Amino acid sequence: MATHQQPQTIIPSLPSYDYQPKLYNGPSLQEVAHLRQEYINPVVSTYYQKPIMIVEGSMQYVFDETGKRYLDAFAGIATISVGHCHPHVVEAVQEQSAKLQHSTTLYLHPTIAEYGKMLVDKMPDNLSKVYFVNSGSEANDLAMLMARVYTQNFDIITLRNGYHGMTGQTMGLTSQNTWKYPIPHNFGIHHAINADPYRGPWSHDDDNIADKYANDVKNLIEQATCGNIAAFIAESIQGVGGTVVYPDGYLKKVLEYVHQANGLFIADEVQTGFCRTGNFWGFEQQGIIPDIVTLAKGIGNGVPLAAVVTTPDIAQAFTQKIHFNTFAGNPVSCAAGKAVLETLERENIQENCATVGNYLLDGLRQLQAKYEFIGDVRGSGLMIGVDLVKNRETKEPDSQLTSQVHELSKYLGLIVGKGGLYRNVLRIKPPLCISKYDANFIVEVLDYAFNLI
Ligand SMILES: Cc1ncc(COP(=O)(O)O)c(C=O)c1O
Structure with missing residues (x-):
């Protein structure tokens, strides 16, 4: 049985997954960034101070050009439903x-x-x-x-x-x-x-x-x-x-x-x-x-x-x-x-989504009890928002903290989204095939990031 609890001093590790990404032979991240800057309309923006290049996907995971694996908890903006390259x-x-x-x-x-x-x-x-x-x-x-x-x-x-x-x-x-x-x-x-x-x-x-x-x-x-x-x-x-x-x-x-x-x-x-x-x-x-x-x-x-x-x-x-x-x-x-x-x-995905979604919401609410700056945890199934605030009373949005957590999560192997008018809501919308182990990983990474920042 998976549990949410892990000391936040241990760097969280992704659940094991038996899949070997193909060797990437294409242009480097720097070359791609340069081409994009030269030829693509600048309004087409990227996430992260140092963007990531995603070149392969398998179910709830994606891989960058170095073969590093990430849990994709944003699913190409809530778009991958049954899993990458199902x-x-x-x-x-x-x-x-x-x-x-x-x-x-x-x-x-x-x-x-x-x-x-x-x-x-x-x-x-x-x-x-x-x-x-x-x-x-x-x-x-x-x-x-x-x-x-x-x-x-x-x-x-x-x-x-x-x-x-x-x-x-x-x-x-x-x-x-x-x-x-x-x-x-x-x-x-x-x-x-x-x-x-x-x-x-x-x-x-x-x-x-x-x-x-x-x-x-x-x-x-x-x-x-x-x-x-x-x-x-x-x-x-x-x-x-x-x-x-x-x-x-x-x-x-x-x-x-x-x-x-x-x-x-x-x-x-x-x-x-x-x-x-x-x-x-x-x-x-x-x-x-x-x-x-x-x-x-x-x-x-x-x-x-x-x-x-x-x-x-x-x-x-x-x-x-x-x-x-x-x-x-x-x-x-x-x-x-x-x-x-x-x-x-x-694959009975609706049931998985409801069960893992409730489990994840529960884990995130445990974090809310621990961290004052989590103003609200809300959502349904695998459409979840974590609203970060400077003050629980005034609910003043904390977009800076949200950005920091967003960045750090990426380094730890977790992709989440950012949203809300004030960019202070972590948006968690993974492919609907994620497991409770993935849910644990999401909670552990956020716990680690919140604790460190
Ligand atoms: C609720 C909702 N409606 C409409 C759209 C627009 O969809 P598209 O980007 O495919 O045009 C989006 C995109 O994020 C959305 O979230």
């Missing part, structure tokens, strides 16, 4: 690539059809029509358009601190100044108070916290729109914003107000879908059935694939014009998507 996904992609890589949806192909069925079979009953795209931003952009076309309303409500993508439209939804360029992108979009029990105006100590936050959506509909809206969109748990978990019952109440205003409820499941939260879909935790669901990231285990799933009526309304996307439903991406669903099922 053999079943690799085989499906290789097989399909060798047969046909592209055809477009103008012609029939078995994979998109079979995969479409498999995917909607995982959804609540009425969500039975899927439109494939290539990224989360594209999926949200399309969902906004579908909602506007179906309802013939324009206004969209979303939450402050949310992240929904980087296209012109979705940047309007995204509600953190760090991701918003000074262009007009918010037209018709209104941002409600974030239902954040840790940093928001109401905490779990307040009575009827869910109602209080949901009332702000109601007020916004009444006071900022004509009374009818196209949609409300929210992440089921906020990801980029620092793993914000809404109070129980919040989205259910919001859904009521949205439907009263003839709007549609869009669940952005880009991070929370495919078992990440311990449920198959993140919205299940809030006991709701959305009208539109957007999917990306874990859907393809790293292969570019995304989707918008909705009801037959909403899909039908969209047929009034031609709509086309060149790579949509690409046979290779769909083969990967199919293999991911098969693997989730075969």
Whole structure:
């Protein structure tokens, strides 16, 4: 039985793993860094003072060019679901690539059809029509358009601190100044108070916290729109914003107000879908059935694939014009998507995610009891945030400490993410196949780093 306890003076070591990375023969880290600096747009940034170069991956681990192994507790930003280079996904992609890589949806192909069925079979009953795209931003952009076309309303409500993508439209939804360029992108979009029990105006100590936050959506509909809206969109748990978990019952109440205003409820499941939260879909935790669901990231285990799933009526309304996307439903991406669903099922990954996720949360909460600067540990399944503060009372974010821990963890063989508007939340979102031994390693590395800094 794995345990969390180890003296923090011993340098933590990765769980053993029987895998030999291939000898790396490519350009050096310095050459690659130089090429990137010369030719890639400088907005494309890297983590760490000295970036790492990841050249190989196997399940929950990645390897740099020297063969050093890391536990990837960020999973390419919550994207590797079943494991890096999972053999079943690799085989499906290789097989399909060798047969046909592209055809477009103008012609029939078995994979998109079979995969479409498999995917909607995982959804609540009425969500039975899927439109494939290539990224989360594209999926949200399309969902906004579908909602506007179906309802013939324009206004969209979303939450402050949310992240929904980087296209012109979705940047309007995204509600953190760090991701918003000074262009007009918010037209018709209104941002409600974030239902954040840790940093928001109401905490779990307040009575009827869910109602209080949901009332702000109601007020916004009444006071900022004509009374009818196209949609409300929210992440089921906020990801980029620092793993914000809404109070129980919040989205259910919001859904009521949205439907009263003839709007549609869009669940952005880009991070929370495919078992990440311990449920198959993140919205299940809030006991709701959305009208539109957007999917990306874990859907393809790293292969570019995304989707918008909705009801037959909403899909039908969209047929009034031609709509086309060149790579949509690409046979290779769909083969990967199919293999991911098969693997989730075969390897009982949802249960692993829930069990190891609870175990890891428990270990992190033990650290919270030990270190005053851990203001909050929150999350669900393997979508976890550790909020670092200068002072537990004021909750002043400590982004410097977060950066230091982030750097040091890398040297110790652990990759985690950083997030939240103030960059003070350690984001832990490993591939869903990690074991309790990996969870122990995460806790031990953070303990070691917290103790040293
Ligand atoms: C919740 C959520 N929605 C949408 C997106 C945008 O996805 P993409 O980067 O694939 O465009 C992201 C990306 O991080 C996300 O976390």
